[in-house]
Every structure is written in structure tokens, then in C-alpha cells.
Amino acid sequence: MVNAPTRYAEALLTGMLGTFGLDIEYVRAEKNSLYYLDDTGAEVPVLDLIGGWGSLMLGHNHPEIVAYAKELLDAGWPVHSQHSAHPVADQVGAVLNGVLGREFPGAEPYAITFANSGAEAVEAAVKHCEFDRVLRMKALFEEIEWNVDVALRAVAEGTAALPVDVSLLPGDVPAPTDAEEFGALLGAVAAHNMARAGTGPVFFALERAFHGKLVGSLQFTFNPLFRAAFASLGQPVRFVPPNDAEAFESAVAEQRVSVLDVQVLDGRVTLVERDFPVVAGLIVEPIQGEGGIHELTAEYAARIREICAEVECPVVVDEIQSGMGRTGKFFASSHIGLLADYFVLGKSLGGGIGKTSALLVRQSRYRPEFELVHSSTFAKDGFSTAIALRTLELLEAHDGAAYERAAERGERILGMLRELAAAFPDVVADVRGKGLLIGLEFADQSQASSPVIREKALAGLLVFQLGSYLQAAHQIRTGPTASVPNMLRIEPSIYISDEQIEQLGGGLTEVCTILRNQDALPLVQVLTGAAEDAPRADIRDFRPAAAEESAPAEPAAAKVGFVGYPLTPDMLREFDPSLADLDDERLFAYARRSELLKDLPAFAPVRFDSPQGTSVDLTVYPLLVTQAQLREYQVSGQTFLIGLDLDRRVRAAKADGCDTVGLGFGLGAVSGHGGALRVPGITVTTGGALAVGSALAAVRPAAAERFGGLDGTTVAVVGGGGHLGSALGAISALEAAKIVLVGSGRSGSAERLRAAERRIYQEAWERIAAGGALTGIPAALSVEPLIVRWLAEGRGGDEPSGAQIAAYLDDAYDINPFVVVTDDLLSVRNAQVVFSAHSSPVSVLDEKHLGDGAVIADLSFFGTGSEASSVASRGDLRYVRGGILSASNRGILPRGLGASQGAGELLAGVAEAVTLGLSGKSGSMGNGLITRERVHAIVDLAKQHGFETIST
Numbered sequence: 001m002v003n004a005p006t007r008y009a010e011a012l013l014t015g016m017l018g019t020f021g022l023d024i025e026y027v028r029a030e031k032n033s034l035y036y037l038d039d040t041g042a043e044v045p046v047l048d049l050i051g052g053w054g055s056l057m058l059g060h061n062h063p064e065i066v067a068y069a070k071e072l073l074d075a076g077w078p079v080h081s082q083h084s085a086h087p088v089a090d091q092v093g094a095v096l097n098g099v100l101g102r103e104f105p106g107a108e109p110y111a112i113t114f115a116n117s118g119a120e121a122v123e124a125a126v127k128h129c130e131f132d133r134v135l136r137m138k139a140l141f142e143e144i145e146w147n148v149d150v151a152l153r154a155v156a157e158g159t160a161a162l163p164v165d166v167s168l169l170p171g172d173v174p175a176p177t178d179a180e181e182f183g184a185l186l187g188a189v190a191a192h193n194m195a196r197a198g199t200g201p202v203f204f205a206l207e208r209a210f211h212g213k214l215v216g217s218l219q220f221t222f223n224p225l226f227r228a229a230f231a232s233l234g235q236p237v238r239f240v241p242p243n244d245a246e247a248f249e250s251a252v253a254e255q256r257v258s259v260l261d262v263q264v265l266d267g268r269v270t271l272v273e274r275d276f277p278v279v280a281g282l283i284v285e286p287i288q289g290e291g292g293i294h295e296l297t298a299e300y301a302a303r304i305r306e307i308c309a310e311v312e313c314p315v316v317v318d319e320i321q322s323g324m325g326r327t328g329k330f331f332a333s334s335h336i337g338l339l340a341d342y343f344v345l346g347k348s349l350g351g352g353i354g355k356t357s358a359l360l361v362r363q364s365r366y367r368p369e370f371e372l373v374h375s376s377t378f379a380k381d382g383f384s385t386a387i388a389l390r391t392l393e394l395l396e397a398h399d400g401a402a403y404e405r406a407a408e409r410g411e412r413i414l415g416m417l418r419e420l421a422a423a424f425p426d427v428v429a430d431v432r433g434k435g436l437l438i439g440l441e442f443a444d445q446s447q448a449s450s451p452v453i454r455e456k457a458l459a460g461l462l463v464f465q466l467g468s469y470l471q472a473a474h475q476i477r478t479g480p481t482a483s484v485p486n487m488l489r490i491e492p493s494i495y496i497s498d499e500q501i502e503q504l505g506g507g508l509t510e511v512c513t514i515l516r517n518q519d520a521l522p523l524v525q526v527l528t529g530a531a532e533d534a535p536r537a538d539i540r541d542f543r544p545a546a547a548e549e550s551a552p553a554e555p556a557a558a559k560v561g562f563v564g565y566p567l568t569p570d571m572l573r574e575f576d577p578s579l580a581d582l583d584d585e586r587l588f589a590y591a592r593r594s595e596l597l598k599d600l601p602a603f604a605p606v607r608f609d610s611p612q613g614t615s616v617d618l619t620v621y622p623l624l625v626t627q628a629q630l631r632e633y634q635v636s637g638q639t640f641l642i643g644l645d646l647d648r649r650v651r652a653a654k655a656d657g658c659d660t661v662g663l664g665f666g667l668g669a670v671s672g673h674g675g676a677l678r679v680p681g682i683t684v685t686t687g688g689a690l691a692v693g694s695a696l697a698a699v700r701p702a703a704a705e706r707f708g709g710l711d712g713t714t715v716a717v718v719g720g721g722g723h724l725g726s727a728l729g730a731i732s733a734l735e736a737a738k739i740v741l742v743g744s745g746r747s748g749s750a751e752r753l754r755a756a757e758r759r760i761y762q763e764a765w766e767r768i769a770a771g772g773a774l775t776g777i778p779a780a781l782s783v784e785p786l787i788v789r790w791l792a793e794g795r796g797g798d799e800p801s802g803a804q805i806a807a808y809l810d811d812a813y814d815i816n817p818f819v820v821v822t823d824d825l826l827s828v829r830n831a832q833v834v835f836s837a838h839s840s841p842v843s844v845l846d847e848k849h850l851g852d853g854a855v856i857a858d859l860s861f862f863g864t865g866s867e868a869s870s871v872a873s874r875g876d877l878r879y880v881r882g883g884i885l886s887a888s889n890r891g892i893l894p895r896g897l898g899a900s901q902g903a904g905e906l907l908a909g910v911a912e913a914v915t916l917g918l919s920g921k922s923g924s925m926g927n928g929l930i931t932r933e934r935v936h937a938i939v940d941l942a943k944q945h946g947f948e949t950i951s952t
Contacts, residue, residue, distance in 0.1 A: 012596070015596050019464075019594055020464045020465060020468035020527065021471065021527050029048070030060050031059040031495045032049075032059055032060070033045045033060070034046045034477060044475065048060070048477045049476065049479075049491065050479040050489070050491065053347070054289065054347050055347040055348055055350070056352045057324050057325060057436075057493060057494065058352060058391065058395075058402075059493035059495045060352060062352060062353075062394070065391065065394070066353065068387070068390045069353050072387075073383075077382055077383060079382045086380055086385065088382070088385045088386050089385050091389050092388050092389050093112035099396070100331075100343075103331050104337075107339060107362075108363050109363045110360040110361060110362055111363060111366040112359070113379075114356060114357070114359075114379040114380035115346075115376060115379045116355055116356065116376060117355065117357055118318075118346030118347060118357050119212025119213060120212075120214065120217075120357060121320070121346055122212050122214075122316075123212075123214055124359045124374060125281075125283070125316045125344055125359050126217070126235070126316075127373075128361060128366075129201075129280045129316065131370050131373065132314065132365060132367055133201055133277045135367060136277045136312070137197070137276070140259070140276070141197070144261045147262050150264060155182060155269060156179070159264075159267070160268060160269050162175070162178075162268075163182075163185070163262075163269045163271060165271065168271045169188055169192060173185065173188050189262060196259050197259075199278055201235065201280035202238060202255045202280060203220070203236075203237045203280050203281050204237070204238050204240055204248065204281070205237050205240075205282070205283050205284070206222070206241070206285070206291075207239045207241050207291075208222050208288050208294060209221060209222045209239070209284075209285060209288060210285070210291055210482050210483065211283060211318055215230060219235055219237045221482075223290075223482055226482070238251060238255075242284075245299075245300055248307060249307050252279055256275065256279075256311065257278045258273040258274060260274070275311065275312075279311050280313070280314075281313060281315075281316055282308055283317075284317060284318065285318045285322060286301075286331075286336060286338060287322045287434060289322060290321075291482075291483050291484070292439060292484035293432040293439030293487070295434060296336055298335075298336040302337065305338070314341035315340050315341050315342070316341065316342040316343075317338060317343050317344070319331055322437055324347065324348035324349060324395065325348075325400070325402055325406055325435075325494075326406055326491070327437055328407030328434065328435040330395070332434065341362045342361050344357070344359055346358070349391060350384060350387060351387050351388070351390065351394075354383065354384035354385075354387035354391075355378075356381075356384035356385065356387070356388050402494055405494045406435045406436050406494050407435050410433065410437075412498070413436075413492075413504070414433055416501060417431040418431050420512060426443065427442060428440065428442060429441045429442060429486065433490070436491060436492055436494065439481060439484070439487045439489055440487065440508070442486045442515065443486070445462055445486070448515075450519070450520045450576055451520075451576045452465075452520035453465075453518060453520055454601045455600050455601040457486070458601055459599065460485035462485060463480040464480065466511050467480075467488070470507045470511065473526055474503065474506065474510070478490070490504075510522070513539050517540060517543060518543050518578065519541070520576050520578045520579060521536070521578045521581060522539060524582065527589075527590055528585075528587075528590050529589045529593075540578070542578045553607065556608075556615040556616050557616065558614070558616045558617075558660070559616065559617050559656065559659060560617070560661070560913050560916075560917035561618075561649075561656070561658035561660070561661040561662070562618060562662040562663075562664065562913055563623065563646060563650065563653070563662070564621075564622055564663075569584040569587040572587050572591070575622070588628075591629070594624045598623045599623060599648070599649065602622075602656070603622070604619075606618045608887075610918045611944070611946050612944060612945060614918045614945075616914055616917040619653065619656065625642075630642065635746070646667060647679065650684060651679055653682070654679055654681065654682045660682065660683040660913050661685075662685050662909050662910060662912060662913025663685070663686045663687070664909060667686065683921070685909075685916060686723070687909025688727065688909075688930050689727075689930050689934050689935050689937075690911055690912035690938045690939065690942060691859060692731065692930055692935050694884060694908045694950065695837075695883055696731065696935070697950070698857055698880045698884075698950055699835070703832070706853060707855075709735070710736050711736075711737075712736070712737045713735075713736050713737060713738075713831075714737065714739075714740060714831040715728075715733075715736040715739050716741075716742060716828040716830075716831035716833070716834045717729045717742065717834075718742045718828065718836045718837060718838050718845065719838035719860070720739075720743060720821075720837075721741065721743050721749055721752030722839070725756065725837040725838075726752075726755070726756035726759060726930075727929075729756055729760055730756070730760050730932075732776075732833075733760045733764065733776055733777040734767070734776045734777070734932070735776040736776050736777065737776065737780065738777075738818060738820070739760060739777065740822065740827050740830065740831055741753045741756050741757060741822070742822055742824070743823045745823035749823065754821060756821075758802030758805075758806050760777065760802070761802040762800070762802030764777050764781050765778075765801045765802070765805060766797040768781065768791070769790075769796060769797030777818050777819070780818060781805070784808070784812075786804075786808045826848075828845065828851075829849055829850060831851060832853070832854055832855065833857070834854055834855070834857070835857050835859065836856060836882075837859045837860065837882075838860050844860070847873060850877055852876055854877055855877075855878045856880070858880070859883045881950070883908040885905070885908055885947045886904055887904055887905060887911065905950070911947050914945075914947075915945050918945045919941055
């Protein structure tokens with residue numbers, strides 16, 4: 001993470017591709033193959049089934065197109081000769097009109113407008129639709145103006161009677177009886193019409209549609225993920241369900257607006273309603289590619305043509321992905337007889353070399369004036385237009401043999417996929433497509449028993465995970481569709497071979513077997529950096545045994561969430577048992593690769609019942625980040641990134657109905673101990689108060705046994721500047737004779753230790769000023785001359801005093817007799833009681849740091865005993881686990897939260913979140929400074945709800 005190379009071009013997207021091992025640099029391409037270099041420098045071929053998202057009907061680097069491109073460049077062919085004649089562009093238009101005449105017999109000619117991309121061509125179509133609507137509106141009002149003049153003259157000449165029916169006008173407008181009143185009536189008609197003249201255009205598109213991501217074209221793309229943030233920037237679009245003509249007809253009827261005309265009919269002036277051109281266009285894809293490979297029906301096509309003709313609504317057919325012969329005909333819409341007013345072409349029009357697209361507009365709708373208000377510098381450039389013409393010639397060659405091959409190759413692939421679906425009906429939900437525009441939809445895996453598979457399905461990234469496996473294990477490159485996260489898109493060129501189809505079938509068979517058996521190891525293994533050395537080659541069955549049905553439990557009174565890290569390989573293996581054969585190094589490698597996509601699915605809720613009669617369901621929301629990575633965030637100053645992760649997970653818990661959320665060990669320091677999270681309506685706790693209370697409870701019996709108690713002892717706190725460490729130091733100082741605060745020596749550590757020292761002095765002074773019996777450091781400080789003088793002066797206990805006491809002691813003593821601040825671990829040797837409260841994932845203390853007979857309370861590394869192995873060889877030492885409470889008769893929690901501590905035990909951080917949930921307490925008990933009073937309050941509250949601190 002810290003040493004990753006700097007990226008300047010789409011860094012996030014490239015990083016996400018890297019998560020799945022898809023950030024491959026390809027060095028060569030031909031037909032359906034891309035090539036990259038392996039570690040030895042040898043080329044490795046990959047079967048490319050993405051095909052430039054449908055741009056490679058003729059494959060990568062078609063030799064004739066490449067040769068022609070070289071010929072053009074070598075000849076100095078003019079690329080930019082704007083504002084001149086372009087006969088090649090006319091030739092492209094001629095070829096396309098010939099194809100239209102063949103596939104739609106009797107079709108009138110179409111004018112052509114060039115663009116640079118499919119999205120730009122869509123925007124050109126939308127602009128032309130609106131331009132046409134505005135001109136039709138202008139013509140309508142000019143016609144009405146003429147009719148009004150005719151009516152006025154007819155009334156003046158006595159050849160037409162005044163109108164008697166004015167019911168079409170809103171309000172109480174009387175029928176006119178003379179010329180003056182007739183003039184007023186015409187004024188009311190004009191006002192009525194002007195009120196409607198400002199009605200904006202209404203465009204229609206289909207649900208699941210995808211028409212691009214530019215500001216204008218994006219408004220016609222249905223997926224809110226792409227559109228929502230930019231909706232206010234463009235023309236509102238009304239989406240209607242595909243293949244539902246009645247819904248479209250109803251929607252059009254709702255939008256119809258009329259204006260009033262004045263006509264002379266049968267010798268009388270009459271008010272007549274005229275349709276005002278509001279509906280500006282309907283845009284459709286004959287096969288919705290990004291929407292999941294869904295075809296429109298011929299019946300639907302015929303009906304929408306009728307509806308649109310009635311209201312003069314142009315039909316725009318987007319053939320950017322489906323056209324150019326990909327479905328077995330040049331226009332996919334010709335399969336269903338849908339003759340468009342506008343056709344939009346792109347992608348394969350450039351032959352895989354040029355960047356070009358085209359808008360075709362039916363001659364009777366075309367507005368030549370549009371050419372004066374629309375242009376693009378790079379559209380219709382000499383090079384791309386010539387390449388488009390050569391591409392069309394190749395497609396049309398040999399009586400359109402390319403189209404026949406697309407149909408035949410597509411049917412071969414579809415047949416293989418249908419056989420796969422029949423063999424894996426539990427895995428494959430559907431196979432859809434026509435020609436070489438194909439989709440394989442997997443069954444929903446959001447409830448998969450494998451958490452790895454379930455997590456990617458819930459995140460909408462399952463196809464990426466499967467794609468990474470196909471890429472690494474089978475050298476097959478696939479892609480998703482934009483709106484169907486479970487669909488694998490297959491769009492090869494017409495040159496895909498039988499052997500390549502068999503290669504695809506073999507890879508997909510293994511994918512289906514993996515999903516059926518819920519074996520995530522093959523999916524993870526290829527992302528660990530050691531794909532060539534798999535721990536096992538077979539795919540094993542990890543499906544859970546069928547469980548007996550039982551009556552659903554009554555819902556708990558409250559829900560509690562806990563955000564934590566599965567910090568060790570063992571935790572990951574427990575998380576998904578299919579990963580058991582992966583060693584620690586590979587599991588850590590997988591965690592690190594998942595840096596940008598670290599959310600794991602929530603564990604199943606665990607019920608906690610209180611003796612007080614309340615209950616909560618605890619749900620754990622883990623993050624796939626190791627403790628080492630967390631430390632890297634802290635060292636590099638990038639803890640804000642973890643803060644974003646926490647905010648997202650806390651919001652997810654809130655959305656699931658959680659009232660309280662606990663943060664796992666080490667997360668307090670990167671979130672202001674919960675205070676930096678701004679999620680309203682939810683209590684957030686780091687569990688620190690109960691962790692401190694349980695650690696003190698664990699130490700006291702051991703200290704009493706060895707030293708008669710904490711009184712008079714020296715207490716060392718490793719991690720003494722931290723949230724837990726400073727509290728342990730301050731509370732222990734009320735009994736101990738001396739406190740040793742030990743820091744890491746890293747940047748900021750010394751200041752944190754000094755703050756902890758000043759806190760000890762401040763709280764000691766407060767107790768001294770309050771009067772009463774004193775023990776520990778407050779008793780020793782009370783006889784210092786400074787303190788005696790303050791008492792005589794009547795100084796208040798609430799006055800800031802910690803820093804002054806620290807300065808006084810620094811001057812008065814060479815070696816502070818009360819609090820020692822250091823980063824030297826050897827200073828711990830002088831302590832009888834040691835609290836290990838650091839956040840390092842590895843042991844910090846060893847036997848040389850510990851005095852004879854010392855008691856060590858371990859709160860480090862989730863309380864799982866990172867210091868235990870370091871002191872095991874010393875029989876004189878007493879090791880106790882801190883931050884753990886008994887939780888008998890509880891459900892089984894994930895490792896690292898309960899189970900690894902022993903039966904019936906629970907980490908204090910989790911116990912505190914559960915306690916707050918059971919008691920319904922507000923966030924005031926979960927955050928802020930850990931004080932002695934707060935510790936006692938949460939310990940007492942935990943006892944009321946059945947949790948006990950552990951004393952051994």
C-alpha cells in the first residue's frame with residue numbers, strides 16, 4: 001500500500017482491477033487474442049471475449065484494415081481538411097443506405113452525421129430531435145397565426161359568424177357578441193397558447209437502457225449508479241418498461257399537451273385543439289447489451305411505431321453495440337422489423353482502429369439546417385472515415401459472409417452455454433443473446449454459504465471475481481454488463497474458433513463447479529501471487545449440510561453491530577473454511593490485494609439475552625485488513641482512509657437496524673475513539689472503558705497474591721500514551737506508588753506520553769483538593785511544597801494544574817519519583833505490575849524486560865495474547881489476559897471476538913457494545929475520556945446484564 005506506484009490515469013479504476021488481478025499490460029493483439037509478457041519475457045495469449053465492449057466485430061488489428069491504415073498514413077492522406085468536400089463520407093453514407101434498403105425494403109434515404117463515439121452520436125440524435133421539435137413548434141404557431149388572421153378578416157367581411165362554443169378555453173370566458181369581444185377572445189387564446197409554449201420536451205427511454213455516459217447521453221442511461229449524481233445537468237428522461245407497449249402508450253398520453261387554433265369551419269369561427277409537440281423522441285436498443293442482453297419483440301416494435309406516428313415522435317434506434325452485423329444482420333432492429341427515424345452506429349464502425357460513429361436520419365425528418373448548429377472538430381476526419389468505409393466493404397464482401405459467420409459462431413457459443421445451463425441449473429440462471437452479443441447470467445449468490453463468494457455478490461462484483469479466475473487459470477478475458485452484476489458478457493469477433501469456444505466451455509464448467517460447491521479457494525488462490533503452485537488442484541464440496549427447519553426466533557429487542565478486522569490467517573480460514581489449505585503468506589497476500597475492496601459480508605447475528613429480560617442480536621461487520629496494514633495507515637498518515645471504511649460500515653449497520661455499533665481493537669485511534677464518525681442516530685463505542693475495567697479486575701487478584709495489592713507498587717504501562725494506556729495509568733496511580741509510561745518512540749509518541757503524565761497529576765490534584773483519605777500517587781504528591789502551598793491558597797481542584805505539577809517535578813527531581821515517561825522498554829523491569837496495551841500485531845515485551853515475579857496483564861492485539869509466548873519461559877512471571885469477560889451460554893462468535901478466548905468468553909469491546917445495546921444507553925457511555933467513574937459505571941452495567949470480569 002505505502003510503496004505502490006503513483007498512477008495518474010484512472011488510478012482508482014486501475015487499482016480496483018488490480019484487486020482482481022485484471023490490471024494486466026497487454027503488448028500485442030490479433031483477432032480474438034491479447035498478449036502479455038510473463039516473468040520470463042515470453043508472450044502469453046489471452047482469449048479476449050470483451051472485444052472492446054463490442055468494438056471488434058473484425059477482431060484486433062485486422063490485417064487488411066491495418067495495411068490500409070498504413071497506406072493512408074504513408075500516402076499523407078489528409079486527416080484534417082475540415083470545411084471542404086468529403087467524398088469518402090458520402091461513400092460511407094451510400095454503403096449504409098444500401099444496407100438499409102436491403103434489410104428494410106422500401107426505406108427512404110437517410111442523411112449521415114459523423115461523430116467520434118457512440119455517446120456523442122446519441123447526443124447528436126437528441127439534439128436533432130429537439131431541433132426538429134422546435135421547428136415543428138415554430139411552424140405550428142405560424143400556422144395558428146395565419147388562421148387567426150384569416151378569421152379576423154372573415155369576421156370583418158361578414159363571411160364568418162363569431163364563435164359560440166368557447167369551452168376549450170379555461171376559466172370564465174364568454175362567447176363574443178361583437179368584434180371587440182372577439183379581439184379579447186383571441187387575446188385569451190394567445191395567452192393560453194403562450195402558457196404552453198414553454199413546456200419542455202419529453203424524451204422516453206427504456207428501463208435497463210444504456211446510451212452512454214456524457215452529460216446528455218447519460219440522462220438516457222437507466223442505471224442510477226451512473227445517472228443520479230448528474231441528473232440535474234441534463235434533460236429529464238422518462239423511462240418505460242421494455243416490451244410493454246401499453247405502458248408506453250399510457251406514458252405518452254400523460255404527456256400530451258394541446259394548444260388552441262382558430263379556424264373558419266362551415267361559415268363560423270371555431271376553436272380547435274391542436275397537438276403541441278412535446279414528445280421529442282423515444283430511444284431504444286433492439287438488444288439491450290449493458291442492460292443484460294434483453295431483446296425487444298417484433299410485436300412491441302410494431303406497436304411503438306404506431307404510437308409514435310400518432311404523436312409525431314421520432315424513434316431513435318441505438319445500434320452502437322448491436323449493429324454492424326454482430327447479431328447476424330447489419331441492423332439488429334431488422335430482426336424485428338423496427339425501422340427507425342434515426343439510427344445510431346458506433347464501436348465496430350471504426351474497424352478496431354478508427355474512433356468514429358454515425359447518426360443516420362430519415363430524409364423526411366432530416367433538418368438540413370442542423371448542419372449549421374452542430375459540428376465536431378474530429379468528426380468526419382479523413383482517416384477515420386476512410387477506415388469506416390474499408391470496414392463496411394469487408395463486412396459487405398462475399399454477399400455479407402461476415403454476417404452469416406456471426407450468426408453461426410454465435411449459435412455455436414449459445415449451444416455450448418445452453419448445455420452448461422442444463423448441467424448446472426442451480427448455478428446458471430439464464431443464457432441470452434443473438435449472434436455474437438451474448439450474456440451468461442449466474443444465479444444470485446448473495447446468500448452463498450461461502451463468505452468470499454457472498455461478499456463479492458453483495459458488492460455487485462461477482463463477475464469480476466469469476467473473471468479474475470478465468471483470466472489467471474484459463475487465459476480467458478471476460479467482462480460484466482453495466483446493469484446486471486451477475487451476467488458475464490461474451491462479445492468475440494467473427495474469427496472465434498472451435499478450439500477457443502471449447503476453451504471457454506472448459507473454463508466456465510470449472511466456474512460453475514466452484515459456485516455449485518462453494519469452494520472459494522480457486523478464486524482466492526489466483527490472487528495470492530502464487531497461482532502456479534496451488535495447494536490443491538481439485539474443487540471440493542463446501543456446501544453446508546441440509547439443516548432441519550425450525551421456527552424462526554422472535555426478533556430481539558435491539559440490534560447491535562461490531563466493526564472489526566479478521567487480523568490473522570486463522571480468522572480468515574474460519575471465515576471461509578474452503579481457504580484452509582492456503583498458508584499464512586498467501587492469505588496475507590490476498591488481504592493486501594483487497595486493499596480497495598475490503599468489506600466482507602456481515603456474519604450471521606448472535607443472540608444475547610440479559611438477566612434483566614432484554615435481548616439483542618449482535619452482527620459483526622468485518623473488514624479484510626491485517627493489523628500490519630492498519631499500522632501502515634497510521635505510520636503513513638493515511639488513517640483517514642480507514643475512517644472512510646468505518647463510516648461506511650457503521651452506516652451499513654445503521655441501515656440494518658443497529659442501534660449501537662462497537663469498533664474493534666485498534667480502530668479507536670484512527671476514528672477519534674468513535675468521535676470522528678458522523679453517523680446520526682446511532683451509538684458508537686470503542687469498548688475502551690470495559691477493556692480497562694476488565695484488565696484492572698484481572699490484575700488485582702494476582703497483585704494481591706504477590707504484593708498484597710497495587711498499593712505501593714510500580715506499575716508500567718506499555719502503550720501508555722494511548723487511549724487505554726493513559727486510562728490504565730491514571731486509574732492505577734490512585735493506588736500505585738509509581739507509574740512508568742512507555743511509548744513507541746515514533747512521531748507524536750512523546751507528546752502523547754506527556755499528556756498522559758499531565759492527566760495523572762491533574763486527577764491527583766483534584767482528589768487532593770477535594771479532601772478526604774488519599775492513597776497512591778495523590779497521597780505522595782500531597783506533601784510536596786507546591787501542593788501544600790496550593791492548599792493553603794485555597795486553589796480549586798478544577799483549575800488546570802497537571803502541566804504545572806509536571807514542570808515543578810522536572811525542576812525538583814533529577815529522576816521523577818512519581819511518573820516516568822520513556823520509550824525504553826528496559827524501564828519496565830523495575831515494575832511489579834505491567835499492562836501491555838500497545839497496538840502492535842507482534843510481541844513487544846520479552847523476558848529481559850520483566851522484573852522478577854512481575855504480573856503482566858496483556859491487552860495487546862485483540863487480547864489474544866501476543867505477549868504470552870514471550871513470557872512463557874519465565875516460571876516466576878504471572879501472565880493474565882486483560883480485556884476479556886465471561887459470557888456463559890452465549891452464541892458462537894467469529895474467531896477474534898469470542899471463540900479464541902475460550903468457551904464462554906468475550907472480548908471487552910464486544911461486551912461493551914452488547915451491554916449498551918441491552919441497556920439502551922446513549923453514546924455518552926461509549927465515547928470520550930476513559931475515567932475511573934466511567935469504568936466503574938460500565939463494569940456495573942455489564943454485571944447487571946450477565947457479564948463478569950475474569951480474575952485469572
